[in-house]
Amino acid sequence: MTTSLRDALDAWRQLLGAPRVDDGDRAWARYGADTTAATRQLGGALRAASADQVPEIVRIASRFGVPVHPISTGRNWGYGSALPVNHGCVILDLGELRRIVAFDAELGVVTVEPGVTQADLAQFLAQAQHDFLVPVSGAGGTASLLANALERGYGVTPHTDHFAAVTWMEVVLADGTVHRGMLHEAGGPELASLFRWGLGMYTQGLFTQSGLGIVTQMSIALARRPESVAVCLFSLKDEALLEAAAVAIRQAMQRLHPTLGAVNLMNRHRVLSMSAPYPWDHLDAQGLIDAPTLQALGRQFQVFPWTGFATLYGTRRMVRAAQAELRQLLGGIASRLLFVTPRRADTLARLARWVPGASGRGLQRLTQSLRSSLELVAGRPNETALPLAYWRHRHPERAASPKNPAADGCGLIWYAPLVPMRADAVRRYAEMVGEVTRAHGLEPLITFTTLGDRVFDSTVPLVFDRSDPAACARAQACWHALLARGREAGFFPYRFPIQGMEPLRQLAPESCALSERIHRSLDPQGLIAPGRYR
Missing domain, CATH: 3.30.465.10 (Uridine Diphospho-n-acetylenolpyruvylglucosamine Reductase; domain 3)
Known part of the structure; x- marks a missing residue:
């Protein structure tokens, strides 16, 4: 520990009280777990009790030249969790500021x-x-x-x-x-x-x-709760329908926004990751789900190659009109086109309990996931998407409640590029992701989410066994390969994990230089979250 760090920690203890200041070892024990398997040497950690303390916390950092990394709740899973970009930072935890x-x-x-x-x-x-x-x-x-x-x-x-x-x-x-x-x-x-x-x-x-x-x-x-909330569920029974679906989704966003909130299009792997246990006993030579098992899981859980999920908000008349438009746009492309309200999702979940056998169990999982998704659409937070982080965890049943993928040992890195809303781009992108992930021993989990009517953001969770060092290395290599291959093909992330900041500096030197000039004016010592996007 340097003299400046020791003096800064002493000054922070006088300001906050000793129980609210950790040295490096205790900070690592509290904040060091990360789903990306990244590690950082921490200088310590601070827990502010009120916003009024933050200016003086920063003045102490400036006086002793010690960088701080502010976090809110530290739930930045898949991007670094609570960890800073650079080594040696002191975590500034603002999680108790809950007014x-x-x-x-x-x-x-x-x-x-x-x-x-x-x-x-x-x-x-x-x-x-x-x-x-x-x-x-x-x-x-x-x-x-x-x-x-x-x-x-x-x-x-x-x-x-x-x-x-x-x-x-x-x-x-x-x-x-x-x-x-x-x-x-x-x-x-x-x-x-x-x-x-x-x-x-x-x-x-x-x-x-x-x-x-x-x-x-x-x-x-905040958005006011509308008179009517519904989702449109649809499936693509053939992989070849992806391009037509992308065009139809773009047209729907152009015609129906804002009644049509957003559209998610998820491949079979992505849907199964949230609804089915990982089949560890049915893997191929690459350690991935073999084709017969993937087909069998699709049948059991009623999951086609692609599943669409569109949100609708408005008056009852507006939502009914939007449903008619969606039927027209998707009718010749989608299978099992279904409009579901929260009440109808509850009914489906109750009815699924009466279906016997393996098909019934799969249907029960699917309808429960649907009901949870409807709660999310209605602005009620839940954990319906978090099971994907546990998909390749050896003991998902040991998950804490509420779930904390970092603390529970899950392996997860997000690759989240922007994809033009064009048929050929969507196809090239899906094929690229499938090729790169499989080459690194990872399942290709793909979602396209509309951000307006011109671009998708695609979230690809690289899910791996964090207890296996080789799997961690493959996941890191896969993210970097996706970054390089995606950039060559015209796809680039809107958001980066902490280990991606150095490649970003190399790819955008002019922008990072401008960012650095602004930082030198407002933060000449580079004390606040050094290394982030610059």
Whole structure:
């Protein structure tokens, strides 16, 4: 431990109290587990008790030249969990900052601190019977709302792009000063929370995917709960229908948005990862599910090569009209086109319990997953997507509750590139992912999610046995191979795990140089989350 680090930890203990400051070893024990199998040497960890302490925490970091890595809940699974990009950082845990600072029940804007989770907001809204949707993600109820928006995450509720719903932020800069924006300063907090562009230079975007400051409050515009919520489920019975489906989805987004919230298109592997146990006893020579078993699982769980999941929000008349349009667009392409409401999903889950045998058990799993997915669509956070992280875990039954893939030993790295919404691009991309993942001994789990009507974000979870060092190495190599092959083919991630920051610097030197110039102005010592996207 260097003298400067020791002195900084002593100063932080005086500010926060000794129980809230960890040395490096205790910090590693508390924060070191990561689904990507990355490791980092930590200088220590701090747990702030209130937002008022953050400016002085940063001033101490500046005084002693010790870098800090802020986290909200540390649930950044698949991208680094709670770990920093660089070695030697001190974790600044803001998870105890859980105040819902303000809520405008008439206009639907909530202001939260970093530790407020999806479940916290859901409970707050339910207790007061406020008819608004939580901007949920697949990370589950224990994940931070603020942090997901800062990472430009997205979901399936009407405000699909979570950062686009952010109207205002309070940010602590590297010198301990607090930035709230010109409109907040000159016009007051109410107007600032209602108008996302503020006044003068738009600065909010600077603090996403950057580490330029520490966000201690955020205002988020919530979608009002509509009269009708439904999903459209459909299947592609033949792999060759993928291109036609991509075109139909693009046309649907062009015609039906915003009644049509988002469309997910998932391959068979991806659906099975959330509904069926991994068949360890039926693997081929590469250690992957053999073809007969994959077909058998598809029959048992009623999963075709591709499954579509589209969300619909609006009045009953609007949703009925959108359903008619979707039938027209998808009718000649999709099989088993089905529109389901939350009530109908509950009925299907109850009826499935009466179906006997293996088919019945598969149907029960599928309908339960459907019911959970409908809850998510209705803005109620749950863990319906998290089982995929446990798919190649040797003992998924030992998962904690609530699930924590990092602490439970799961292996997961996200490859999340943008894919143009064109038929040929979707086909080339799916074939590329299948080829690269199989070459590295990984199952090809693919989802296409609409981000508007021009581009998909495709999430590919690289799921592996984290207890096996060889499997960890293959997963890391696979991510880098996907990055290289995808870039050659015109696909590139919208978000990077911590081990991807160095390749990003090499691929975007001019942009990283500009980012570095901005950082030198606001954070000349490079103290806040060094190495992130720069």
